[in-house]
Amino acid sequence: MMSRTYEDVTRYVEDQSQGKCKVLSAKTEHTFDDLGHKVNVWNVKTDNDGDWWVVEGDQSPMNLYPQGAYYFSADEVYSFHIGIMQRMFSTHDTYNPEDYVKAVTLDNDIAPTLFRKLKNISALIDTAIEIEDFQAIGVQCREILIELGNSIYKPEMAGDEEQPQASNFKKKAELFIKSYMSGSENSEYRSIIKKMTEGTWDYACKITHSQTATFYEVSTCVSLIISLVNMYENVRQKSSDPISQFQCPNCKSKKFNVTDSEHDENGVISKLFLQCEECGEVTQIDFIEK
Ligand SMILES: [Zn+2]
Structure with missing residues (x-):
C-alpha cells in the first residue's frame, strides 16, 4: 500500500463529513516508524467542521480523529490508533x-x-x-x-x-x-x-x-x-457420578482416592472403598440399583 497524497487525505476528510465541509489545509505533522512501517499523522483544518488528525500508513487503513476535545497531539493520536489496530487484528486472529x-x-x-x-x-x-x-x-x-x-x-x-x-x-x-x-x-x-x-x-x-x-x-x-x-x-x-456428593465422615474433606472396588455378577460396581487424602479414614460405599 502506497502512502497517501495530499489529495487522498483531503478527499477522505470531505467524504467523511458527507460534503458538509471543505479542507483548508492538510500537512504531515509527524511520521512514525518505530513499529517497522511508516505511519503518518496529518494535521487537517476545515472551514466549518473543525480540525482533524488523519492517520494513515503503508500497512494501516486511513482513520480520522477530532483534534482539541479528545486528542491534543500527534503523539496521542498515534498511540490511540496503534492500540485500536492491534486490538482489531489480535481479536480477529485469536477468536476460535x-x-x-x-x-x-x-x-x-x-x-x-x-x-x-x-x-x-x-x-x-x-x-x-x-x-x-x-x-x-x-x-x-x-x-x-x-x-x-x-x-x-x-x-x-x-x-x-x-x-x-x-x-x-x-x-x-x-x-x-x-x-x-x-x-x-x-x-x-x-x-x-x-x-x-x-x-x-x-x-x-x-x-x-x-x-x-x-x-x-x-x-x-x-x-x-x-x-x-x-x-x-x-x-x-x-x-x-454418585461419589460426587461424598464427604469424609471423619473430617468432611472431599479429597479422596478410590482404594478398592467390588463388582456384581454383571461386572457393575457394587462397592467402593474411598480413602480420605486428609485424614486417612477409609469409607465403604454401597451402590444400590437405581
Ligand atoms: Zn478425612
Whole structure:
C-alpha cells in the first residue's frame, strides 16, 4: 500500500463529513516508524467542521480523529490508533469458536453432535451482519434445543403420560428433569434449570422472527444455548457420578482416592472403598440399583 497524497487525505476528510465541509489545509505533522512501517499523522483544518488528525500508513487503513476535545497531539493520536489496530487484528486472529464453547462449558464433555453444532453457531456469530444472519442463528439455536431434547429424552420417562411430539423440546426437558432430578434436595437446582430451559427456548424463538435483533441479543442467545446444553450434561453426569456428593465422615474433606472396588455378577460396581487424602479414614460405599 502506497502512502497517501495530499489529495487522498483531503478527499477522505470531505467524504467523511458527507460534503458538509471543505479542507483548508492538510500537512504531515509527524511520521512514525518505530513499529517497522511508516505511519503518518496529518494535521487537517476545515472551514466549518473543525480540525482533524488523519492517520494513515503503508500497512494501516486511513482513520480520522477530532483534534482539541479528545486528542491534543500527534503523539496521542498515534498511540490511540496503534492500540485500536492491534486490538482489531489480535481479536480477529485469536477468536476460535471451539475455545469459546469450551470456555462457557468449562471444558466439559459434550455429546459430539451437540458440540459440533455449538461450535457452528459460535462461528456464525463472528461473521453475522445482516438481520437475516441473526434470524438464521436463531433458527439454528432452536434446532440445537430440539437436538438436545432428543439426546436427553428416553420414552420411558413419560411414564403414564402421552409421548411428547418429536420436536417438543420443552416437554421432553420437563420429563427428563422429573426423572433425573426428583427429591427435595434437588428443588433449587430443578427450579433454575426449568427457568433457564423455558427462557432460552422462548428467546431463541423470538430471535428467529426478530426484525430488530442486533449482535448483542444474538450473542446472548448463543451463550444461553451453550450454557443450557452444558447444564443438562451436568445433570446427566451428576447422576452417573454418585461419589460426587461424598464427604469424609471423619473430617468432611472431599479429597479422596478410590482404594478398592467390588463388582456384581454383571461386572457393575457394587462397592467402593474411598480413602480420605486428609485424614486417612477409609469409607465403604454401597451402590444400590437405581
Ligand atoms: Zn478425612
